[in-house]
Amino acid sequence: MARVRPHSLRVPASGVAAVPANGADRRRIAVGLMGGSFNPAHEGHRHVAELAFRRLGLDEVWWLVSPQNPLKPAAGMAAFEDRLESARRAARHPRIRARDIEARLGTRFTADTLVALRRRCPTMRFVWIMGADNLAGFHRWDRWSLIFHACAVAVFDRPSYSLGALASRAAHRFARFRVPSRASRTLARRRPPAWVFLHTRRHPASATRIREAARNGS
Ligand SMILES: Nc1ncnc2c1ncn2[C@@H]1O[C@H](COP(=O)(O)OP(=O)(O)OP(=O)(O)O)[C@@H](O)[C@H]1O
Ligand SMILES: O=C(O)c1ccc[n+]([C@@H]2O[C@H](COP(=O)([O-])O)[C@@H](O)[C@H]2O)c1
Numbered sequence: 001m002a003r004v005r006p007h008s009l010r011v012p013a014s015g016v017a018a019v020p021a022n023g024a025d026r027r028r029i030a031v032g033l034m035g036g037s038f039n040p041a042h043e044g045h046r047h048v049a050e051l052a053f054r055r056l057g058l059d060e061v062w063w064l065v066s067p068q069n070p071l072k073p074a075a076g077m078a079a080f081e082d083r084l085e086s087a088r089r090a091a092r093h094p095r096i097r098a099r100d101i102e103a104r105l106g107t108r109f110t111a112d113t114l115v116a117l118r119r120r121c122p123t124m125r126f127v128w129i130m131g132a133d134n135l136a137g138f139h140r141w142d143r144w145s146l147i148f149h150a151c152a153v154a155v156f157d158r159p160s161y162s163l164g165a166l167a168s169r170a171a172h173r174f175a176r177f178r179v180p181s182r183a184s185r186t187l188a189r190r191r192p193p194a195w196v197f198l199h200t201r202r203h204p205a206s207a208t209r210i211r212e213a214a215r216n217g218s
Contacts, residue, residue: 030124031059031062031121031124032053032058032060032127033117034061038098038207041063044205046091052156056127058095059095062099063096067080067103070141084100114128114150125152126151130153132156132161133158148174152193183196
């Protein structure tokens, strides 16, 4: 299947990519949405994005730099522009795009972002991507159940979070919609709710550790 290059997407003033510009491509572009604080961006983010291309067959991965995670304290959160810049530098991949979509849309809650993106980009298929740590606490997110109904979800393993994630309220509530990992490449085409947990090679990087190391001068 031909790959869709980033420059074939028309990006209107909102910064949100719209329909493919080259009308020749009638299939729906599959985009992985990886929301994050990126405080700062690191190799763990790249690791997940690369696995997402491979395991989900995506055309692009968008790193949605969050203006402010509603569940994290604002104290210690670097300026949005610095985090966006950090994500742009770390992406180093033609199909990973660090984006300020939530800042432009004025959304903070993922449920609102997904509803807005689906309305603006009706020809795209979205998959929400997150690490196992976020599935473990997903039931604390605003309208978390709606998120599962709005978008396919792919969860990537992360050191020390596999068990907590798979025992979580969200995993239990949506157990019957879990797609076997061998069918992960079908996820983007499935009607939500549909989600997959990928037991992949884990990457130890964490922004908390990087900030701690910076504070300790190491
Ligand atoms: N090493 C990793 N393995 C798997 N998923 C990861 C990894 N690092 C980040 N993620 C995922 O990427 C998304 C964005 O993460 P975020 O920017 O918050 O980085 P973080 O390292 O988790 O930050 P912090 O330590 O400040 O909480 C989240 O869904 C998170 O679960
Ligand atoms: O919508 C929510 O209630 C919500 C609660 C916690 C996290 N999120 C989103 O989850 C993504 C990952 O956040 P983080 O800080 O773990 O990188 C990011 O896009 C946040 O906006 C969203």
